[in-house]
Amino acid sequence: MEGKSEMIATWLKKHRLIYTGATRHPFILNIRDGSIDLSSFKRWLAQDYIFVRASVPFVASILLKAWKESDDSSDMDLILSGMAALNDEIAWFKSEASKWGVALHSVVPHKANLDYCRFLESVMSPDIEYAVAITAFWAIEAVYQESFAHCLEDGSRTPEELKETCQRWGNTGFGQFCRSLRNIANRHLEKASDDVLSKAEVILIRVLEHEVEFWNMCSGEI
Numbered sequence: 001m002e003g004k005s006e007m008i009a010t011w012l013k014k015h016r017l018i019y020t021g022a023t024r025h026p027f028i029l030n031i032r033d034g035s036i037d038l039s040s041f042k043r044w045l046a047q048d049y050i051f052v053r054a055s056v057p058f059v060a061s062i063l064l065k066a067w068k069e070s071d072d073s074s075d076m077d078l079i080l081s082g083m084a085a086l087n088d089e090i091a092w093f094k095s096e097a098s099k100w101g102v103a104l105h106s107v108v109p110h111k112a113n114l115d116y117c118r119f120l121e122s123v124m125s126p127d128i129e130y131a132v133a134i135t136a137f138w139a140i141e142a143v144y145q146e147s148f149a150h151c152l153e154d155g156s157r158t159p160e161e162l163k164e165t166c167q168r169w170g171n172t173g174f175g176q177f178c179r180s181l182r183n184i185a186n187r188h189l190e191k192a193s194d195d196v197l198s199k200a201e202v203i204l205i206r207v208l209e210h211e212v213e214f215w216n217m218c219s220g221e222i
């Protein structure tokens, strides 16, 4: 197989439409142009809190795979920093929810969220190779980074009260974290068999589809 060195770039080119669908979703474009409906934002806040909690065991499973399978101990340091960020994030969701009057304990997860959390659980299986799982982790984080960074670019009209949310994932430190994850994924994909490569490509597409469904759920009237 030719050119295994930048698999992520190859796949992003190949699956550009779905990637753009996930990172430039109307939900994000509506934050960026200031037309976001606050009930949609609150729905996102409540549902994402559930998703972020489900991300903790997911990231823990990746930490375990890195410990077992990686040849580079700095992988673990980065993944551990991702876990620490989730801890801060959970505290942030609680304070943000109380600011917006959203009662997190009574939130019922919607179908798209349940489906996505079930998908995360499937990737936690010990049968899923590290290269595949880290590709999924990168994609999950990259979608949020690219989406929220877009809301902070010059010319955006993001409402003042939503800027802190956009900063959470749109900041340059998180951008660097995503680039480091991408480098780790590329390095492991380079050594992977064709079978593992095709599994990683499928996982990447699944993540992007789940992200689109998640935004759809937040935008909808349900």
Ligand SMILES: Cc1ncc(CNC=O)c(N)n1
Pocket: 048, 051, 052, 055, 089, 140, 141, 143, 144, 211, 214
């Ligand atoms: C649905 C979804 N996708 C990605 C992220 C970003 N990861 C951690 O915060 C998130 N919070 N929610």
